[in-house]
Amino acid sequence: MRTQNATAYRFLTPYLLIFAIFWIWPIISSFIISFQATRTVPWRFAPTFNWGRLIGDPAFYNALKNTLLILVIQVPVMIALAIVMAVLLNSPLLKARGLYRFAFFAPVVVGEVAYSAVFRLMFSLDFGIVNKLLESVGISKIDWFSNVTPAMALIMIAVTWRWAGYNAIIILAGLQSIPEDVYEAATLDRVSRVKQFFYITLPLLKPVIVFCAVLSIIGTMQLFTEPFLITERGGPGGGTETLGLLLYRQGFRSLNFGYASAVAYTMAGLAIAITLVQLWLMREPK
């Protein structure tokens, strides 16, 4: 090995050690644990113990259903909203663009607990501003926390509020990388602004949109904070329990590490599978 490379590796060693101990080993270890019965002492190798339970567990299917529901409804809505926000932010007609950019990005910076507490207050049955507003326009107030459908809607609204601006900023970067003369050429071709958006902007933004969608899918598969803090541990009655919450409940409340590991690998597998399908669907034609 050349001296220069050896020196570089010596500098990298502390990080690589930490990476190996706290990242690589847990990944391998949890895979092994998922094949072990961890409710007995000592733990024993039982390949079908956790995976067999997973296949027949109604709580798993409930969490999977909730997670996929959020994925299917919230992610497309959020991405669409992010595109609209990015286009508005990119408009030369908009004044104080920097301020809006900051405002849209700010939710990501806000602490999760603080934002969850605020959302609980805003959507409170009797004191929340949302219900007050609904009542002011003649709509009866909604019990966001006691019924499954409003609770799921609340989770989706909260996640969208938190991440739409973040995605909008990424999409804005993509928008700004499209050369202006392409639009000028289209203008000379008598292509309307609306058609320019659908036939030029959207296709050219495809890689960025795919990137945002993949990030969002991975994020949704791991969704934990909102159902834990806003709807109080996946309430009402597990109606908003996600796979992330199920994992937490099994691993850290019931101390069933084997089953939690199996759930974790299922989540990762699903995220990879959905992402691959999406990448395949949105691939560049040859």
Added chain:
Amino acid sequence: MAAVTLTNVVKRFGIFEVVHGANIDIADGEFVVFVGPSGCGKSTLLRMIAGLEDISGGDIAIGGKVMNDVEPADRGIAMVFQSYALYPHMTVEQNLSFGLRMNGNPKADTERRVKRAAEILRIDELMQRRPKQLSGGQRQRVAIGRAIVREPQVFLFDEPLSNLDAELRVQMRVEISRLHKELGVTMIYVTHDQTEAMTLADRIVVLKAGNVEQIGAPLDLYDDPANRFVAGFIGSPKMNFLSAKVVETTNSAAIIELAHHGGARLRKPLCETFPAVGAEVVLGVRPEHFFEAGEGDCDIPVKADVAEHLGSVSYVYANAGPEELIVEREASRQRGSGDHFTVSIKAERALLFDKAGARIR
């Protein structure tokens, strides 16, 4: 086909005026090149003709109709951009037909126009490729093809060859020239490269800092520049400028003495604008107008610094006192660094400019 007329066209960006009242008449079917250094306003002028920039003052007429407030798509123009501006996600065929398809043009007519453009530019075999699968020259052809399918009255080219290598640039230059002959439409072409301007144009518009310096046929500009800027900008290598002084006048002529060359003198015919005795002037001599010693009206000894041998001719970069001269020689292959030789200037081949740069003639 259409004539293009610019009348007192002004462009301001905020408080900065970048085009100061341009007046240009372009005849129907003419190939006109706007040339000038960076920032002279040539691209801005072109974009104003296209409608991509608003006009701050004056009128732009195409085919006799004032177009100031007409949408770009309704001006009967097509533009080829410096960066090609092809739609990267579309095939060549889709690039060519996009505008027509979006406007509901009949399919058969769209196919006919695309086919014709492809044949003219010999890009038939590239139709299913995407821009990233094309070379620079092929992309440029597609960009021109996209302009052709619009069947415009006026073609606008904004430095279309500047991203190509030297060899391809020459090739595309010939192709654009051929295209102009074939289509016979008005073409306005912007470049900072005077060689492109000289080889392509019916007429050249020389711009400097937002002002039109001179309009004329390429050789007219070369032989008879209106001022020192045009004389220096048109021609490669550049014209040589030698400091001089008017030392004597007679009824019909003035005697000019070169400032740094041992009192070498030239006699120039007198004219109305000739400065008085004692005025400082500048003598302009093209590299090919330095003759062998004794052949001209005054001789200047020079010392060769660097020689560029291009095969048919050589350019010798020489020092003559404090002035640097470029001398063209057909038979100077052996001339090398440090050689001393003498060049001669003929009065009728030397141009005279006053101190402000205006031509004295």
